[in-house]
Amino acid sequence: MLSYVVRRLATAALILLGASFLVYLLTASSGDPLADLRASNAPNRQQLMDARSQLLDLDTPAPLRYFKWLGGAAQCLVPFAGNCDLGKSVTGQPITEALGIALIQTLTLVTGATVLAILIGITLGIVTALRQYSALDYGVTFMAFLFFSLPIFWVAVLLKEFGAIGFNNFLRNPVIPLPVSLGTGIVLGVVVAVAVGGEIKRRLISGGVVFALVTAVMVYLSATLWFKTPGLGPVVIGIAGVGMAFAVTTLVSGLKNRKALQSSLIMAGLGVISWFVIQPLLAQATGLMIFLLAIGTVLVGVGVGYLMGGYDRGQSMRAAGITAFLVGGLVVMDRFMQAWPTYFNNSRVRGRPIATIGAGTPNLQGDYWILTIDTFTHLILPTVALILVSLASYTRFTRSSMLEIMNMDYIRTARAKGLSERAVIMGHAFRNALIPLATIVAFDIGALIGGAVITESVFSVHGMGFLFLDGITHIDPNPVMGVFLCVAITAMVFNLVADLAYSALDPRVRIKA
């Protein structure tokens, strides 16, 4: 095992060296860095050309320049020495500093999107696999491929037009016209009727209920101008909490495990109580506090599950823990909604909260809630755009993997011995279906650092992709090499991690050292 890792790392280092040499030469010979000045009619044309030649060290041939660069880059290997020198860009900025800024921008943009895309993609993949060849399966597949094949710059521009500009205009007077409420109700009702499966009667009833509920909620939201002063309140949290308790228990242990259900319901109740208790504390919130509260909430849930006991204590603990986390999330979401009017009316926001560019409102001041809402309003559109286009691969991958597993012999055995369908899916199929996903998720993390070049440029986020493109347009190898190093190293490390994880997850795969 160890020798395998060492061998892989050694090959990785050699590949990195060779690839960096190639990339450097390709970038350096991709054009003429003086092209614009050659055609210039500025009286100091020669002086400017000399200055740029000096800055980019153009008198040294590119292969030699690579070794100069390598000399600086090699110092990065010495830990804590702080001599890391990846050169400077055309504007004189050290690449190490530029990479620091770009990496943060890219990570804030793509992390959330990737995590959500994985979660949603896997869920959809499982559901479509279980309802293979149903209308739902075809619908999801079609939508996934549709979004996959849409150009992201166009999706992004549409999102800005309707999601930001249109929605902001709507917020000035958030009244939903009745036809829109009815229309949304009908659409969602039809979707649910198609999705639930089963007999026609069951479908009609489910669809009808959803239609009525959605329309009623939308009419209510419109009549109370909810979007101006949104909020959930203890009642909604209570109802949603009970719903969540049932849903989580169904998935984790099945409703037959009464102790687990009771633990979950207790957590829903505690959630409502905590809503009243915790408000003064939340007024002083910081990011760390929310994080600690989340951990505390889960621990309380686990504790309640433990105390409830029952024949399978573990299941109760898990169900209660997850429910606690979700209900806690509702309480926090409610607090964000309470802060919304303050944010909305802030003089910096000028009543147009959803942003089309950047990562934050400049000079915005406020507490944790205001600043976090600001981050959300800036990230929501790029995140949605990225999720839409990357959903397809996760959905399809999970679906096929799940289908393969569901046709395995051991699944038939599990059913034959009388296990409930829930236990078969959650306990036997689902986990094994996730194994192949470990590989694509690891690959995607490598790609994630490389940045979402187009999304970045449409939403004016100057991340890794921008740095890379900017280097290419200025025929400046230094930024390109900086980005290349980061991406290449992450990709290689995560490839290795994927291989190791695969062998750890799937006992059939063994690493031969």
Added chain:
Amino acid sequence: MRFGRISQAVGVLAIATLALSACAGNTGSPSSSSGGAQEGGTIGVAETNGFSSFNSGTADGNSDVNGHIGYATHSNFLYIDDKLNIVKNEKFGKYEKLSDDPLTVKYTVNEGVKWSDGTQVSAADLLLTWASGSAYYDDANPEKKTGTTYFLTAADTSGLHLTDFPEIGSDNRSITLKYSKPFADWELALGFAGNGGIDIPAHVVAQKAGLKDAQALVDLFKSVKRGDPAAPKPVNAQLKKVADFWSTGFDSKTLPSDPSLFLSNGPYIVKDVVAEQSLTLVRNKDYNWGPTPHADEIVVRTIGGAPAQVQALKNGEVDIINPQASADTVEQIKALDGVQLLQGKQLSYDHLDLNYSGPFADKDVRTAFMLTVPRKDIVDKIIKKIDPEATPLDSQIFVPAQAAYADSVKNNGSSAYQDVNIDKAKQLLAGKTPTIRIMYNKDNPNRVDAFSLIRESATKAGFKIVDGGLGKADWSAHLGDGSYDATIFGWINSGVGVTGTPQIFKTGGGSNFNGLSDPDADKLMDELIVTTDKAKQDELQTKIDAAIWSTSYGLPLFQSPDVKAYSDQITGVTAMPNQTGVWWNVWDWARK
């Protein structure tokens, strides 16, 4: 398969959405309020590039956005207005020509003009500006690779290089420059006009370079002799330290923790910078030595693409945009409510140059070729989509924004080339069918269009046109190498100043790629660069313009259009062709 019909339906729906999104213009935007300008408030401006340096005069800091921030945070003896006139700012200080021969200019900063740390703007600051912009100390010889270039400036040093070491006034607020020969652009010589002028504080540079104070810096400048590239001396370590700090010490993508690195002596001061995202300017509270600003705060947002700028304007995130001009951008802006579109012309222009060699050595062939160039069609095809009022450019030297353009155009001979005249061209060719290779940047669609139109028309007169288009990375390296007979590319008129003229048109000029050598024009240009009087300069330039046209040089084609837009919630924004752009009157911007 069940799939078919549904997928078709959704496909049609998707295409319909696509089509609709193209028309989704008027879904409402901020309602316009009437009324005049008011004091205070915040104004958002979009910039294409990210801010990177508080010294916009250096070779690596000389980007558009750095120049704009430099302009808003610093003062100068003059600024350039949207009619391309020089406007003196006598509240800051005055410059006066003491004598014409030798040309002697005295610069005096008014008392009470201060950096934002309270230090008076002094002779030391003027001296540093002079030292960095004169290449006085440089003894670098690029051919032999000897000597040193101290200050890495982006400014043209040819003017100040003619001066001796300045005389410092006894009040310590003035310097006097004496030129060894008259210099036409003397008014623009000191300070990088359009970028801020007197923008780097000497006392800060002195301290950062390890000197005691500004006086020590002045003494250092005095102690070092003029550099001579023919006889390079060893590097002066202390001066190099000063110059290096000047060249790179003010580069920063974020707000430095040391406030001395972003001192202001202009209407605004930088308050905050978020790297590659935004920059915030607030009023410089001491400032009373120039036009008074209205807005309290200006937020500069970095937005790269033109569509993103338009959408940010629509969503109220910025109030002023200056996107790259294209027909689509103009359409998008026109579709917005509550937004004013400003259409103007940039100082850059496309032109067709004919080599004075090869098949074009014969003047009649050049003239014949010029007669075939369909300039009006080119403008119609390329520019009218963006600017319906566009016309061909009729001067080799002036642009319409300059007062002298109209007079020059009347007599420079351009009238003969208003319309295509194939018959006359055929007559001049007298049966010859010269083969002409036209070189241009084939990655630039405008140049490709211009080439196609010229080829079509010239072929009718009997020219055989060879397509010599090259990729965007290659074409400029071939300028002047004789591998082509004609070329289509762009130049930038300097707007103010005349030293750009000999650079292009003088025998052996640095950008004279087609080998023009006209003794009369050369003589006029020799006179021009030592003429210090504006009216006389215009007169000479008008003569030069006519002389160039009469040699059948080639043709100016059109000026690039310029597109700006601003929300009608603000006032005071005007079109400005030069690199300062809308920022030229930043003090007039106000919220309604």
